[in-house]
Amino acid sequence: xxxxxxxxxVESVWVFWPALQGFWFSLTRWDGMSPTTFVxxxxxxxxxGDATFRGALLxxxxxxxxxxxxxxxxGFGMALVLQKERRGVGFYRAAxxxxxxxSLVVTALVWxxxxxxxxxxxxxxxxxxLEQLIRPWLADPQTALYAVILPALWRQIGYVMVLxxxxxxxxxxxxxxxxxxxxxxxxxxxxxxxxxxxxxVNAVVLSVIVIDSLRSFDIVWSLTKxxxxxxxELLSTYMYSTAFQSLRLGYASAIAxxxxxxxxxxxxxxxxxxxxxxx
Amino acid sequence: MSDFDPGRRxxxxxxxxxxLGALGASSFLSACASSAxxxxxxxxxxxxxxxxNLSSPQAKAAMEKLIANxxxxxxxxxxxxxxxxxxxxxxxxxxLTSANPPDLYTWYAGSVxxxxxxxxxxxDVSDVWKSLGDYPQSLRTLSTDASGKQIFVPMNNYxxxxxxxxxxxxxxxxxxxKTWTDFLALCETLKSKGIPPIGIGLGDTPWVASAxxxxxxxxxxxxxxxxxxxxxxxxFDDPKVKAVFTRWRExxxxxxxxxxxxxxxxxxxxxxxxxxxxxxxxxxxxxxAPKDALGDLDFxxxxxxxxxxxxxxxxxxxxxxxSAKTANPTGAKALLTYLSGVEAQEAYVKASxxxxxPANPKAKASDSPLVVKGKAMLDEAKELTxxxxxxxxxxxxxxxDTALTKFIDKPDQIDAILREWQAGAEKVFKG
Numbered sequence: 001x002x003x004x005x006x007x008x009x010v011e012s013v014w015v016f017w018p019a020l021q022g023f024w025f026s027l028t029r030w031d032g033m034s035p036t037t038f039v040x041x042x043x044x045x046x047x048x049g050d051a052t053f054r055g056a057l058l059x060x061x062x063x064x065x066x067x068x069x070x071x072x073x074x075g076f077g078m079a080l081v082l083q084k085e086r087r088g089v090g091f092y093r094a095a096x097x098x099x100x101x102x103s104l105v106v107t108a109l110v111w112x113x114x115x116x117x118x119x120x121x122x123x124x125x126x127x128x129x130l131e132q133l134i135r136p137w138l139a140d141p142q143t144a145l146y147a148v149i150l151p152a153l154w155r156q157i158g159y160v161m162v163l164x165x166x167x168x169x170x171x172x173x174x175x176x177x178x179x180x181x182x183x184x185x186x187x188x189x190x191x192x193x194x195x196x197x198x199x200x201v202n203a204v205v206l207s208v209i210v211i212d213s214l215r216s217f218d219i220v221w222s223l224t225k226x227x228x229x230x231x232x233e234l235l236s237t238y239m240y241s242t243a244f245q246s247l248r249l250g251y252a253s254a255i256a257x258x259x260x261x262x263x264x265x266x267x268x269x270x271x272x273x274x275x276x277x278x279x
Numbered sequence: 280m281s282d283f284d285p286g287r288r289x290x291x292x293x294x295x296x297x298x299l300g301a302l303g304a305s306s307f308l309s310a311c312a313s314s315a316x317x318x319x320x321x322x323x324x325x326x327x328x329x330x331x332n333l334s335s336p337q338a339k340a341a342m343e344k345l346i347a348n349x350x351x352x353x354x355x356x357x358x359x360x361x362x363x364x365x366x367x368x369x370x371x372x373x374x375l376t377s378a379n380p381p382d383l384y385t386w387y388a389g390s391v392x393x394x395x396x397x398x399x400x401x402x403d404v405s406d407v408w409k410s411l412g413d414y415p416q417s418l419r420t421l422s423t424d425a426s427g428k429q430i431f432v433p434m435n436n437y438x439x440x441x442x443x444x445x446x447x448x449x450x451x452x453x454x455x456x457k458t459w460t461d462f463l464a465l466c467e468t469l470k471s472k473g474i475p476p477i478g479i480g481l482g483d484t485p486w487v488a489s490a491x492x493x494x495x496x497x498x499x500x501x502x503x504x505x506x507x508x509x510x511x512x513x514x515f516d517d518p519k520v521k522a523v524f525t526r527w528r529e530x531x532x533x534x535x536x537x538x539x540x541x542x543x544x545x546x547x548x549x550x551x552x553x554x555x556x557x558x559x560x561x562x563x564x565x566x567x568a569p570k571d572a573l574g575d576l577d578f579x580x581x582x583x584x585x586x587x588x589x590x591x592x593x594x595x596x597x598x599x600x601x602s603a604k605t606a607n608p609t610g611a612k613a614l615l616t617y618l619s620g621v622e623a624q625e626a627y628v629k630a631s632x633x634x635x636x637p638a639n640p641k642a643k644a645s646d647s648p649l650v651v652k653g654k655a656m657l658d659e660a661k662e663l664t665x666x667x668x669x670x671x672x673x674x675x676x677x678x679x680d681t682a683l684t685k686f687i688d689k690p691d692q693i694d695a696i697l698r699e700w701q702a703g704a705e706k707v708f709k710g
Binding site: 029032046051116117140225229244245 | 369373375400482483485539540673674677681685706707709710
């Protein structure tokens with residue numbers, strides 16, 4: 001019993017209780033100093049008419065699709081290319097994984113240098129004769145969000161690749177052997193042997209990606225702080241600035257609740273489907 | 280100075296934030312929020328704890344020296360606790376509302392201090408002010424809360440202005456402008472020579488744009504209107520506010536287009552390298568300047584637009600306040616008295632690198648021509664303002680950052696921008 005009760009008690013204090021408190025705060029108005037005022041669903045009503053919130057929600061969806069989708073495609077592609085043991089493959093795997101190891105502060109600094117005016121990005125474009133494309137990447141509302149997704153992808157692809165590599169290693173080579181004997185070409189083997197065999201890994205990758213997308217904060221905050229004028233705002237950065245800059249902790253808690261519900265919905269949706277298929 | 284005060288310590292701020300981002304969304308927020316009642320520094324009537332956000336190496340060393348000096352004088356003991364400025368800013372409400380708060384804090388004069396006073400979180404330091412009889416009335420008013428007691432002890436202030444390199448102005452054959460017309464003519468001359476006339480640094484430090492808003496507003500509508508606006512007693516969609524932007528628009532074509540993308544530290548580098556003509560900034564920017572360039576720096580006051588408006592200047596004032604819940608009010612006041620004295624203020628000015636003016640009128644500022652000129656400019660002003668966030672609140676600052684950066688990008692949409700600004704400000708005032 002102690003094996004369950006002790007962790008449960010610890011979780012209750014550190015996770016469940018603050019989470020429940022978060023729900024309570026979302027029904028209040030609070031500046032962090034004065035006593036809280038109960039306002040019912042006012043925060044949620046305000047949210048419905050808040051253009052910045054809608055923008056952040058849309059950006060979060062774009063982020064989920066682009067960051068999630070591309071890191072799965074990129075990570076899976078890289079894993080396929082690098083799964084065969086051959087000379088030097090360890091070097092490439094390590095190189096792709098390196099960004100994961102970097103501290104995010106370092107990552108942000110590196111990319112800031114890349115994007116700065118007359119920085120590496122601009123120099124590259126000039127070198128290939130595309131100088132008309134040059135713009136203040138992080139300061140232009142048209143490009144800011146995408147300019148932040150790129151470093152996030154740069155980091156995430158290596159991580160997803162490692163997950164897929166582990167999954168690919170676990171596939172019994174006999175299956176591929178058998179498929180080859182039956183005359184399946186490499187596309188058919190990928191489609192009908194590799195992908196179905198990766199089902200377990202897919203669940204992990206999906207959860208990791210949804211959670212990482214929704215909590216993406218650090219890279220955005222250190223590169224643009226959600227700006228210029230909210231154009232790269234995600235729900236997470238909006239929540240942070242609402243809470244700790246505007247000191248509107250009630251409204252920020254309501255945003256946090258939305259983030260929580262979104263994450264839960266996506267992941268539960270997947271898990272329910274996965275279980276149903278297994279049953 | 281400003282934002283989260285401000286960019287000069289931003290790197291440390293990021294280190295703290297990166298850690299926060301790793302935590303889960305919902306539980307993270309409430310975990311931070313609910314820690315308000317958690318334990319902080321605790322002491323009985325022994326040593327006084329001073330919580331300091333002066334984390335740049337020179338300022339930190341200067342503070343350490345002051346505290347060490349105080350401890351040798353036998354009037355009490357104090358210990359210094361230096362914290363990265365962004366962490367300090369976000370945690371200050373938590374410190375002040377905790378059951379066992381640290382005793383003293385570095386902070387800024389103005390609304391940002393009075394707001395805490397209105398919540399009865401600050402110690403009445405009128406006793407300390409009894410020995411500060413020769414301080415100028417402007418600083419006394421600034422340190423007094425709505426109920427008429429002093430809650431703040433100023434350490435020093437500094438000024439904002441258009442900084443430029445003397446050698447470059449000589450090379451380009453241009454003079455300091457006095458009026459707005461002169462100023463625009465100067466911009467036109469520089470532009471014709473192929474130099475972006477006005478430097479700015481909004482990438483990562485968007486609050487720098489607030490200096491333009493503050494100055495245009497106090498030049499056109501005057502400091503009292505500016506303060507009322509920032510206190511929520513006037514509206515941002517008022518035609519008087521729009522007039523500010525109409526003026527600003529005349530200068531917009533002369534802004535360095537790269538300034539949107541880099542922070543004020545790089546805008547400083549651009550100014551020093553002669554890649555921009557001038558830069559409206561506070562003296563703290565010189566922290567990022569190489570020593571050999573300092574002698575070549577000069578500045579002029581923000582040009583006069585309407586001579587009928589009483590002259591006002593931005594002079595952000597830094598100093599200290601104490602927690603109302605301090606266990607040792609006598610010790611806290613003794614330390615404040617020491618810090619406001621001539622000896623401590625001169626030692627601080629000497630040890631810190633920044634160009635600052637000591638608050639104590641008897642304390643000697645540096646005698647560099649730049650500091651003499653800055654002091655003369657402030658002495659001439661009828662009114663002093665602090666800076667956007669200090670005259671309002673850190674909570675209102677992001678609404679200004681959004682509105683002003685958007686205006687610089689899309690000046691055509693000014694009416695919509697001002698409406699959004701008003702709506703955003705109302706939310707902040709409502710809480």
